Amino acid sequence: MQNPNITILQTDILSDNWYTLNKVTFNILKKDGTTETQSREAYDRGNGAVILLYNNVSNSVILTRQFRLPTYINGNTTGMLIEACAGLLDNDNPEDCIKRETEEETGYKISKVEKVFEAYMSPGSVTEILYFFIAEYSQDMKINSGGGLEEEGENIEVLELSFDEALTMIDKGEIKDAKTIMLLQHLRIKGIL
């Protein structure tokens, strides 16, 4: 943190039940030379990684479907959400994390991944930075049925979709997850599929 116009004064934990909700009070030096004290809440769940698996022979991608409570209480009728495979870093680096998550959630064991970009997904409220990857998959990499970790209560369905169908699902509002849309569009923009 090295912005000379910002001075952090105080951080209060509002909740640390599962992840941490902080309230941060800081001084901000404004353009007119005056200083203002502000407070902002920031939800810290750590950082994450996401990957889109693709096959350019069958022109297909691997996605997941799972229940996402925050969407259920905000307009998603079934709460089920189609997403690229993703997970929180815990203590791993992004590349190791996404290889582990890919095996747990989709059942594919991948060794080569390509990092494409990184992005803050909700910069006004959530601290998380998300690392974006793509990787080729093939049937011989499938070593289990995926589905996520039973002990974490994960119950993840694995979907193999044609790339064109996945793009059409964005247009129809059937894929509504930002990281997934970003990666599908990346494959199209870069001419990878």
Ligand SMILES: Nc1nc2c(ncn2[C@@H]2O[C@H](COP(=O)(O)OP(=O)(O)O[C@H]3O[C@H](CO)[C@@H](O)[C@H](O)[C@@H]3O)[C@@H](O)[C@H]2O)c(=O)[nH]1
């Ligand atoms: N008990 C409990 N479990 C929780 C809570 N919040 C999350 N979990 C569980 O913690 C596990 C985290 O699974 P991961 O696969 O590591 O993370 P993710 O939820 O898929 O996160 C990915 O998607 C998010 C949403 O797009 C991203 O924010 C995140 O960076 C990552 O990409 C899941 O089983 C989830 O249900 C909670 O409040 N209580």
Ligand SMILES: [Mg+2]
């Ligand atoms: Mg996950």
